[in-house]
Amino acid sequence: MRPVAISVDSPEISRNLAIKSGFTFPILSDPGAVVIRRYHILHPAGAPDEHDIARPAEFLVDSSKTVRWANFTEDIRVRARADDLLHAARQLR
Amino acid sequence: MRDSIKVRRNAAPWWGLLLALSAMGCNAGFFLGVPFQGAIPWLSLLLAAVALIFLVLGVWRAYAVPQVYGGKALTAVLTVIALMPAGLSLVGFATTRKLPSASAAPQVGQTVPDFTLPDTSGKPVSLDQLLTPTSPASRAPRAVLLIFYRGYW
Numbered sequence: 001m002r003p004v005a006i007s008v009d010s011p012e013i014s015r016n017l018a019i020k021s022g023f024t025f026p027i028l029s030d031p032g033a034v035v036i037r038r039y040h041i042l043h044p045a046g047a048p049d050e051h052d053i054a055r056p057a058e059f060l061v062d063s064s065k066t067v068r069w070a071n072f073t074e075d076i077r078v079r080a081r082a083d084d085l086l087h088a089a090r091q092l093r
Numbered sequence: 094m095r096d097s098i099k100v101r102r103n104a105a106p107w108w109g110l111l112l113a114l115s116a117m118g119c120n121a122g123f124f125l126g127v128p129f130q131g132a133i134p135w136l137s138l139l140l141a142a143v144a145l146i147f148l149v150l151g152v153w154r155a156y157a158v159p160q161v162y163g164g165k166a167l168t169a170v171l172t173v174i175a176l177m178p179a180g181l182s183l184v185g186f187a188t189t190r191k192l193p194s195a196s197a198a199p200q201v202g203q204t205v206p207d208f209t210l211p212d213t214s215g216k217p218v219s220l221d222q223l224l225t226p227t228s229p230a231s232r233a234p235r236a237v238l239l240i241f242y243r244g245y246w
Contacts, residue, residue, distance in 0.1 A: 002234040004223055006210065007244045015213040017245040026218055028210035035208040040197035041241055054241040055192050061237050063224050065204050068236065072195035076243065077123055078130050085238070092235050 001060070001089050002026075008033050008053050030054075041072075060088055068092060103162040105151030106171035112144035113179035120185075134186055141182035148172050148179070205239070 003025045007014070014027040036042050036054040043055040058080050060069035069088035071080040116137045123130060155168035199205045209219040223237045
């Protein structure tokens, strides 16, 4: 399973995040929220400075691009638990 | 007669303060990785609401029936201190849940849209590329986990 993070942050900001946090997986930039809109998870004026961002969302996508597990939190403080995700990933064949 | 009325201790503002601090403190559960994290916001809301009930009770006791309880100044100070964590917990509950619905997003069993986006070095990366092996020697990943997040600030 390959994790990929996506946000409206520029590649430069994402690079700082990767360096600071030691992330080695790809972090992609969608500054215009084009893909975020395509996935219907835009949070208009959701950032503290009121620009458009993504609402938190996680999709486990198999090789046929089918969603096998998804998580849409109701509260930004509550995020997906690694156990739930790993359980879903183990079901994949 | 008056002297026979025993002045009682007003513990309500102390309980209010303790509960208000607990309402804020239970957010530590997110960082400690405790299970049932979905319950923490509700627990925080409940603690803050009960804290407010005790604070109102404390103020009522000290100001409406001072001949029984007394301690007006201490009650006022404790109430003002407790209102901050209680208020923050209530405002926090309202703001962190202000999220748009994801009902139109791809659900389990549906196909996700394709995309090509730049990585941290500005190099374009497509969903198709993510689903193929990174080198001829390695195997294709069984799945890709797409994590959309709010951003880094």
